[in-house]
Amino acid sequence: MTKIDDVARLAGVSTATVSRALRGLPTVSAATRRRVLAAAEQLEYAVSPSASRLAGGRTGTVAVVVPRITRWFFGVIVETVEEFLHQAGYDLLLYNLGGRERIRQRVLRTANLHKRVDGIMLVATPLRPADLTALGALDLPGVIVSSGTGVPGWPCVRIDDVAAARTATRHLLDLGHRRIAHISGDPDDELAFTTHLDRRRGYRDALRAAGLHPDPSLDVESQFTIDGGTRAAEELLRRGDPPTAIFAACDEMAMGAMTALREAGLRVPQDVSVVGIDDHDLAGALGLTTIAQPAAEQARLAARLLLDPLGGRVLDPLAAPAGDGPPGIPVILPTRLVVRESTAPPRAH
């Protein structure tokens, strides 16, 4: 493999000049740069990342940490960030936590990310005090997407989960529902994150604002998955006196709940209305009413907030968004209610 010395020799300059020319530093004459570029091309020279990192201290790599890439929201985030990062010349190191607590520790504790990346994107990642200490010790720039815990000095991009849940619940209230169940995340989950707490709060807020008392027997905790939604809905039905409507904390849970309802012989929305949050790819196919959240926009904005301080050569920078506050103050992106066929007024008794 050709190395920088070969290029230097062919171009008739020093390796320092080759290095400068190839990286586009301004302190190189146009003629020299041309010669260097030609030589590099002719030799098909590619810089050695390890050597460049060791000497220069930059890794050109960003770590992206998600709970489960197979969930719709996280898939969209990673896909969008990947494009953005590669356009900006960065590599993407993927960490899929997948509920494996030990791996999560390994990722977040100093050792693994140490000197491995220039920046970190944490998506819906729950942080304990020890994690925060470890991240602080890393002394790297980072960005938070979608709630989870905040890190001092890191910007955060998210939606207003409380408001989204409130809107979903109010939609059901407006249709005339009074027995509205809620399916949400399991606080005992090792990877519990704050999202489900906020969404439960919005649900309760909306009920109270309508003069209703949240009924604990209508509030079921489960996993943020299709299966979790199915099991939660089964549990609800087992309790007897089923609700006339269900607000699930995410679309995947809502879809799982729809399956359970159908298996139980209940029709959606005639017998039970269902609403979720996300606007999942398949929400349309299933006719699911939901609160749409802008996943790709959150990803793009977060990537930009991360790369800007890194001096990333972003090819297609976004216009500065209105809500683009200083680091630490979360940037809140808007959500919107999308009414489909899974919600309707309750049947008259």
Added chain:
Amino acid sequence: MTKIDDVARLAGVSTATVSRALRGLPTVSAATRRRVLAAAEQLEYAVSPSASRLAGGRTGTVAVVVPRITRWFFGVIVETVEEFLHQAGYDLLLYNLGGRERIRQRVLRTANLHKRVDGIMLVATPLRPADLTALGALDLPGVIVSSGTGVPGWPCVRIDDVAAARTATRHLLDLGHRRIAHISGDPDDELAFTTHLDRRRGYRDALRAAGLHPDPSLDVESQFTIDGGTRAAEELLRRGDPPTAIFAACDEMAMGAMTALREAGLRVPQDVSVVGIDDHDLAGALGLTTIAQPAAEQARLAARLLLDPLGGRVLDPLAAPAGDGPPGIPVILPTRLVVRESTAPPRAH
């Protein structure tokens, strides 16, 4: 940050010994190893990846290339491979092609992967002759998942796409269908891969075996997405005299087709039966009959085939599968028909 010299000093040995002890090389006495490990722990030492790579020539990183991580199959592959790689001590560099032809070139051509990874996993990636040349020049071990083009010397893990399609089609034939449509991939797609060609072949084989002539007007090309399925089904309906059954080349297309059928006022399966391939997460929720393929197993096996030659310290090696042939001969994993509610006999006329 502490470096190897600090550890060497504290342990009272040379840096060479620290390096050996930390990597578990056998040529270190037990007592020395203990002292080194204690010193490293006390100083919270973490090896610098760049320095280690430059000196050692190994990157401890694997590139995983997928067409679109948001598609069910690719999401499962990445999630499974990620766990396997991290357990084995490797980092995962993610490349999501996303239909961006230029990026694909950048990834596959020598420069980018050069000295950046120890191995490559190509998932359903179409390769041109120039790509094959570039991969050959990289001189790295690799593995292919799910068809696409083969690379000389690289093992390949996949299902038998022809057989899977034949089974799906025969299921419809067995139910009594004769007007069976097929929705498949777009050969003009920049990222066209071979999967859809094999699946079409299986479809036609099954029809011919039943004494039927494949009808071009029942064969629609589209994208391997939900949307693609919807558009293809709309096109089918537009042609008049609709089929009594549709075999879609993947579950996402099948789901999209179901949406289009519903919107057109047709019931599944009473008016039109639908079958896909995959056994997508939501196939159950939608009652979709499909040919299940073992995504996670393909991923695990491929990861193992890639890591073994790399000497990866795999913590939980799989038992050697029966079909584990020598590199170059594809390992074919079994599929199975899962009958749900989306298929039924055609209505009597």
Added chain:
DNA sequence: CTGAAAGCGCTTACAG
């Protein structure tokens, strides 16, 4: 604008 030289932090023969 350019070059000589030091240095980034490891690993690897080589010698003992």
Added chain:
DNA sequence: CTGAAAGCGCTTACAG
């Protein structure tokens, strides 16, 4: 089993 020394292939002050 262990160490001294060279070397991996770049980048970065520093000097000119």
